[in-house]
Structures are given as C-alpha cells and as structure tokens.
Amino acid sequence: MKNIYLPKQVKVSEIKELSENVKLFRLDKKRVSFVPGQFVLIGVWGYGESPFGIASSPYEKSHIDIVVRNTGGNVTSALHNLKKNDEISVRGPYGNGFPLDFFEGKDLVMATGGCGIPPIASLVEYIIKNRNKFGNVYLLYGARTPEDILMKNEIKKWEKNISVILTIDKPHPNWDGHVGFVTDIISEIDVNPKRAVATMCGPGPMMNALEKVLRPLGISDRRIFVSMERKMQCGVGKCQHCAIGSKYVCTDGPVFNFDEIDKTWD
Ligand SMILES: Cc1cc2nc3c(=O)[nH]c(=O)nc-3n(C[C@H](O)[C@H](O)[C@H](O)COP(=O)(O)OP(=O)(O)OC[C@H]3O[C@@H](n4cnc5c(N)ncnc54)[C@H](O)[C@@H]3O)c2cc1C
Ligand code: FES
Numbered sequence: 001m002k003n004i005y006l007p008k009q010v011k012v013s014e015i016k017e018l019s020e021n022v023k024l025f026r027l028d029k030k031r032v033s034f035v036p037g038q039f040v041l042i043g044v045w046g047y048g049e050s051p052f053g054i055a056s057s058p059y060e061k062s063h064i065d066i067v068v069r070n071t072g073g074n075v076t077s078a079l080h081n082l083k084k085n086d087e088i089s090v091r092g093p094y095g096n097g098f099p100l101d102f103f104e105g106k107d108l109v110m111a112t113g114g115c116g117i118p119p120i121a122s123l124v125e126y127i128i129k130n131r132n133k134f135g136n137v138y139l140l141y142g143a144r145t146p147e148d149i150l151m152k153n154e155i156k157k158w159e160k161n162i163s164v165i166l167t168i169d170k171p172h173p174n175w176d177g178h179v180g181f182v183t184d185i186i187s188e189i190d191v192n193p194k195r196a197v198a199t200m201c202g203p204g205p206m207m208n209a210l211e212k213v214l215r216p217l218g219i220s221d222r223r224i225f226v227s228m229e230r231k232m233q234c235g236v237g238k239c240q241h242c243a244i245g246s247k248y249v250c251t252d253g254p255v256f257n258f259d260e261i262d263k264t265w266d
Contacts, residue, residue, distance in 0.1 A: 007089035035097030053119035193218030
C-alpha cells in the first residue's frame with residue numbers, strides 16, 4: 001500500500017535572496033505535475049515540515065521553486081540557513097489549485113500583497129503560456145517598500161503579456177509609482193464584471209479590504225477565489241489541523257470560492 005506520508009528527498013539546486021527576509025529555493029524535482037495554487041509540504045531534517053505554494057511555471061518539468069518568508073519559526077529559519085546542494089524533503093503537490101477551466105474566456109484580476117505572490121506567480125506563468133484563452137488580465141501587487149517587491153525579474157517579463165500594477169504602502173525615495181494599498185489601485189482596471197473573475201491571496205486585512213472593493217465592481221462572490229493559509233500537519237485531510245468550519249484547507253482548498261468560507265482572516 002502506498003504510504004501517503006512518505007516524502008521524497010530532493011536537492012536544493014539554487015537559492016536566491018529576494019528581499020531581506022524572503023528567499024527563493026529551486027528544488028530539483030523531475031516530472032512533477034501540478035495545478036497553479038497547489039502546495040507542497042517541505043521538511044528540513046530535525047526541524048519539521050511546513051506548507052509552501054509552488055511559485056514556478058507548471059510547464060517547467062525539471063524543478064519547482066518555492067518562495068519562503070522567514071517567520072523566525074523552526075522550519076522557515078532552517079530553510080533560510082540552507083546552502084546550495086543541501087537536501088530537504090518534499091511531499092505533494094497537495095490541494096486543489098485554481099479552477100483554470102472556469103477562468104478560461106474571462107477577464108481576470110489577481111490581487112495579492114506581501115508574500116502572497118508565490119502561487120500567483122505560477123498562475124501568471126500558466127496564463128502567459130495560454131494567453132489567447134483569457135481576456136484582460138491584471139496583477140495588482142502591493143508591498144511595504146520597493147525592496148519588499150518580490151520576483152522583480154519575473155514581473156518585468158510578465159508585463160509584456162499582462163497588466164501589472166504595483167503599489168507600495170508609503171512614499172519612498174526610490175519609488176515613483178503608485179503609493180497606497182492594493183485597494184487604492186483597483187480603479188485602474190478595466191474588466192467586464194459579467195465575464196470577470198478575481199483571485200485574492202495575501203494578508204487578512206488586505207483580503208477584508210479587497211472584498212469591499214471587488215463587490216462594488218460587480219464581480220460576484222461566486223467569481224472570487226481566495227487562497228487560504230492555515231497551520232498544517234498531515235496535508236492530506238487526516239489530522240484536522242487546518243480546518244475552517246467543516247472544510248480542510250489541505251484537501252478542500254487552499255483555493256476556496258469566496259462564498260464557501262466564513263470571512264474571518266487570521
Ligand atoms: C497552503 C499554504 C501555502 C503557503 N505558502 C507559503 C509560501 O509560498 N511562502 C511562505 O513564506 N509561506 C507560505 N505559507 C505559510 C508557511 O507555511 C508558514 O510561514 C510556515 O509554516 C511557518 O513555519 P515555521 O516553522 O517557520 O514557523 P512556526 O513556528 O510554525 O510559526 C511562526 C509564525 O508563522 C505563523 N504560521 C505558521 N504556520 C502558518 C501557516 N500555515 N499559515 C500562516 N501562518 C503560519 C505562526 O502563527 C507564527 O506566527 C503557506 C501556508 C499554507 C497553508
Ligand atoms: S493538515 Fe491535516 S487535515 Fe489538513
């Protein structure tokens with residue numbers, strides 16, 4: 001019988017510092033197939049396991065990327081201490097991912113902030129590869145300071161195919177773009193509410209604020225998809241650690257329809 005908890009040992013082939021406390025880890029993992037929005041459980045021997053969204057393109061077959069913010073906790077600190085060629089364990093991919101078939105033929109607004117960018121990065125790569133299947137596509141991304149904007153090189157590439165609107169929280173000497181929260185730039189977008197879908201991924205307060213902005217745009221709750229984060233253990237629907245009401249984030253999510261969940265963010 002297959003052991004669902006059995007991890008694979010993989011090599012970290014590249015580590016990039018994306019900001020003061022965020023690093024990208026490239027993991028040698030061949031023939032992995034996943035849907036954007038799914039996550040993996042990453043283990044560091046002696047420190048434990050934690051879930052992370054997959055940030056690389058689903059068309060990339062030789063590796064996956066994860067982007068990790070160091071929370072100061074066991075696993076993220078241990079990951080940030082790794083060196084190139086160290087080995088870690090990987091389980092998954094797990095979870096449902098974004099409903100790509102439902103998104104097809106529609107305008108799309110992806111709103112994210114802080115470290116909510118990894119699963120969105122993978123979705124953007126998918127959309128760009130299939131650009132003719134989507135209408136107007138916007139990525140709205142807010143960060144605290146210019147230095148906190150992650151995946152800057154990728155963003156430059158994405159801007160050739162989709163509209164990317166960046167904003168930072170407060171005025172900054174190195175920044176002449178938008179200032180304010182993601183909610184303040186939502187007026188910049190041009191979508192047909194009847195054929196638009198939205199994704200939200202980021203800190204709780206941002207989700208609350210966005211909900212007040214997406215609704216007036218006429219995008220119904222049925223067409224808003226939220227990627228949720230909860231503490232996890234098994235990752236496969238057995239331990240109940242990740243429960244939100246009657247749903248498990250690990251198996252029913254992490255992507256939920258907005259009208260499926262109660263709106264109490266951590
Ligand atoms: C589906 C999913 C995808 C995720 N994707 C990413 C990602 O791409 N990049 C990233 O940096 N982080 C991501 N996270 C959050 C990440 O799993 C936690 O930051 C990590 O588990 C912390 O582990 P730790 O041992 O370092 O810290 P701990 O000692 O466990 O906790 C340190 C701090 O982080 C908080 N925390 C711990 N686990 C979670 C969690 N699962 N969700 C929210 N807060 C948590 C704790 O409340 C505490 O404040 C994701 C979480 C989920 C559920
Ligand atoms: S992490 Fe165990 S049920 Fe979801």
